[in-house]
Amino acid sequence: MSLQQTKTVASAPQSTPAVFRGDIQGLRAIAVGIVVLYHFWPTALPGGFVGVDVFFVISGFLITTHLIKRPPQNIKDVAQFWMRRVKRLLPASFLVILSALLGVWLLAPITLWQDWGFQAIAATFYFQNWYLATSKVDYLAEADSPSPFQHFWSLSGEEQFYLVWPILIGALIMAAVRFGWNRRNVALAGVGLIFALSLGYSMYATATDAGTAYFSTFTRAWEFAAGALVAALGKRAYAAKNNVLSMLATWVGLAAIVFSALSFDGEMPFPGYIALLPVLGTALLLLAHSTHKWSPNKLLANRFMGFFGDNSYAIYLWHWPILILAPYVVADFGLAAQLGALALTLVLSVLTQKLVEVRFRKFIEVSKRFSAPRFLLAGSATLALAAGAFYSMSGAIMEESKDISASVKRVSAQVGVDCFASNGLTDECVAKKGIPDRYQQLAPAPIMAKEDKPDIYKDDCFAGQGDNYAERPVCSFGEGKIKVALVGNSHAGQWVPAVKSIAEKRGWALDTYLISRCAVMGEPQDYDEQASIDGCTEYAGWVTGEIEKEDYDLVISSSRQSLPVLGQDLQGSAEPAKKAFEKTLRDWEDTGAQVAVIRDTPFPGSTMDNLPDCVAENEQRLGECSGAAEEWIPMDPQVDAVNSLQDPNIVSLSMNDKFCRDETCHGVVGGVIAFWDHSHLSQTMAAHLAKPLDARLKSALDNDKLFASSQG
Numbered sequence: 001m002s003l004q005q006t007k008t009v010a011s012a013p014q015s016t017p018a019v020f021r022g023d024i025q026g027l028r029a030i031a032v033g034i035v036v037l038y039h040f041w042p043t044a045l046p047g048g049f050v051g052v053d054v055f056f057v058i059s060g061f062l063i064t065t066h067l068i069k070r071p072p073q074n075i076k077d078v079a080q081f082w083m084r085r086v087k088r089l090l091p092a093s094f095l096v097i098l099s100a101l102l103g104v105w106l107l108a109p110i111t112l113w114q115d116w117g118f119q120a121i122a123a124t125f126y127f128q129n130w131y132l133a134t135s136k137v138d139y140l141a142e143a144d145s146p147s148p149f150q151h152f153w154s155l156s157g158e159e160q161f162y163l164v165w166p167i168l169i170g171a172l173i174m175a176a177v178r179f180g181w182n183r184r185n186v187a188l189a190g191v192g193l194i195f196a197l198s199l200g201y202s203m204y205a206t207a208t209d210a211g212t213a214y215f216s217t218f219t220r221a222w223e224f225a226a227g228a229l230v231a232a233l234g235k236r237a238y239a240a241k242n243n244v245l246s247m248l249a250t251w252v253g254l255a256a257i258v259f260s261a262l263s264f265d266g267e268m269p270f271p272g273y274i275a276l277l278p279v280l281g282t283a284l285l286l287l288a289h290s291t292h293k294w295s296p297n298k299l300l301a302n303r304f305m306g307f308f309g310d311n312s313y314a315i316y317l318w319h320w321p322i323l324i325l326a327p328y329v330v331a332d333f334g335l336a337a338q339l340g341a342l343a344l345t346l347v348l349s350v351l352t353q354k355l356v357e358v359r360f361r362k363f364i365e366v367s368k369r370f371s372a373p374r375f376l377l378a379g380s381a382t383l384a385l386a387a388g389a390f391y392s393m394s395g396a397i398m399e400e401s402k403d404i405s406a407s408v409k410r411v412s413a414q415v416g417v418d419c420f421a422s423n424g425l426t427d428e429c430v431a432k433k434g435i436p437d438r439y440q441q442l443a444p445a446p447i448m449a450k451e452d453k454p455d456i457y458k459d460d461c462f463a464g465q466g467d468n469y470a471e472r473p474v475c476s477f478g479e480g481k482i483k484v485a486l487v488g489n490s491h492a493g494q495w496v497p498a499v500k501s502i503a504e505k506r507g508w509a510l511d512t513y514l515i516s517r518c519a520v521m522g523e524p525q526d527y528d529e530q531a532s533i534d535g536c537t538e539y540a541g542w543v544t545g546e547i548e549k550e551d552y553d554l555v556i557s558s559s560r561q562s563l564p565v566l567g568q569d570l571q572g573s574a575e576p577a578k579k580a581f582e583k584t585l586r587d588w589e590d591t592g593a594q595v596a597v598i599r600d601t602p603f604p605g606s607t608m609d610n611l612p613d614c615v616a617e618n619e620q621r622l623g624e625c626s627g628a629a630e631e632w633i634p635m636d637p638q639v640d641a642v643n644s645l646q647d648p649n650i651v652s653l654s655m656n657d658k659f660c661r662d663e664t665c666h667g668v669v670g671g672v673i674a675f676w677d678h679s680h681l682s683q684t685m686a687a688h689l690a691k692p693l694d695a696r697l698k699s700a701l702d703n704d705k706l707f708a709s710s711q712g
Helices: 022-040 048-069 075-107 110-124 128-135 152-179 183-208 210-215 221-233 244-263 272-288 303-310 312-328 335-366 372-401 404-415 427-433 446-451 496-506 530-550 571-590 611-617 637-645 683-688 690-701
Strands: 475-477 482-488 508-515 554-558 594-598 626-628 650-653 664-666
Touching (some): 022 244, 075 312, 128 210, 183 210, 303 312, 571 594, 650 690
Parallel strands (some): 482 554
């Protein structure tokens, strides 16, 4: 999955201070409005994800105001506080989760059921943020389609806040009473300490592990605490003011939010210190509470903004699953369809607010049999069973289809050995069979395609970004006098099944030097963290030293340029990356090794989220999972460097004719699903490419020593 896709907004708590503040409803309207616009049209409002920060501050302010006024004095009071949250927030969220599950069942391909079923469980029990933090920030997960439940990450953080905060505030107030201290001063000191500690950790975590930090409750606690600090200052501090200073402060706070929404983007490491702007802007608005005639609060408190503020929670809940599922209904999800989705969101939100948030909540409050605890238990159990059914059904189907070798035999027999897999686009096969838009069966079955990846992933053969490439594993295969190194990022790793097969045939000793994401060229690349920049940059020099030390006969390399060179955009990186590769390739050749560069393979991710999902959705029209060569064939500065050097000991070759023909590249070739995600070759396809890759290496290198022997 990319990170930008997942930035969402938290729900608006429905508590209100003793005196109704229309400006808060306006703030809610702005927050939900900018996040919805960001999700529908991210380039138009690139920083719309700051709506989450606005809502977190509002939550901290409202809940702390309530708790300081009525601090819980025992566990019963805390339980009653929690049950009020259950009655106000869970009926609507449970309705949306159940509706989204129905949509998944009716519309989404089965390849998504297991992951989305589990995410529905994570949403139901409010640990979605931790699920995403641990599973969706990995580079190899960037192609995963966002689920209809992904937006519950912010709700999860908020519910975790609600779980802890009454206990904390209650403890602070009890301590103040016990020792005769001023209650607000104690609350202010305690909340201030949390603000400082969490902000410090947020800055550290965002700098070292931005992906995980984005979802962490601990890196977000200071945003709640910012609103809580305003509440702890006391009503006198945020009482309505009709003076010029409060008016100016309100405009400054509003400008901070608007500026953040317009100028921030998903590439910024977030939250960290950058989030101070929208957070302090929101806190300033709450603190100023201006009633001056030129204050924007008059606009924030009007009926139009109040309408969207009242419905903000429901709008937030509905807009995301509608946005995710609508493209399965409407093939061309253009402007008209997007506006239709927004209209549907608004209609469902108004109905949910009136019938569920208001009427159903009142029903729970007066019902003697259907109390809040019983609703919580029954609703959670129902959703868990429904979501669990998706998870278990897809698991059972995967179990039936897990024998990929059996599916290979069946499909090979179906299409014929001569036209199977990488042979499917040869002149003979196209003349005889054409390029089929459907097959009776596929290898592997679509539901197993995402699992059809090389063993090097489970064998931990990659230097990973998680430790900023400090660990540099080398995996070895086979024994022989000819020593071969395979070097590069995951687009070199995808060739391991083929190169390993060649090594076994030729009697080579193969070692892999693989690194996640980084293009091995010795040039700084644009990571979020400086430590990752340094680790990636240093890796090329380390590899060169290992190649010289081990005295390799051949270095095979391939690379995807997924990150721009530092200070450039991706297209602007072509020339500096080429220059860097020229030096690196020369360094490898200077060790006495020949060098062969395999041109980067097609990139389906330029037109779709994930190839297996596309195939599962379009088994009867596989042409939908193809793309124009000009879109799918990516830039390759490493091959450009080979062409520039014109050295017979540094050669390049391409296998892309095995995927592309007549200016079209195909995701399914010869009955085989060619990619297990948005860009990496499947194990089945890569293994079948061993024979043609061997022939092309032999022809390009023209070295009898390398290809003298054959083990059969």
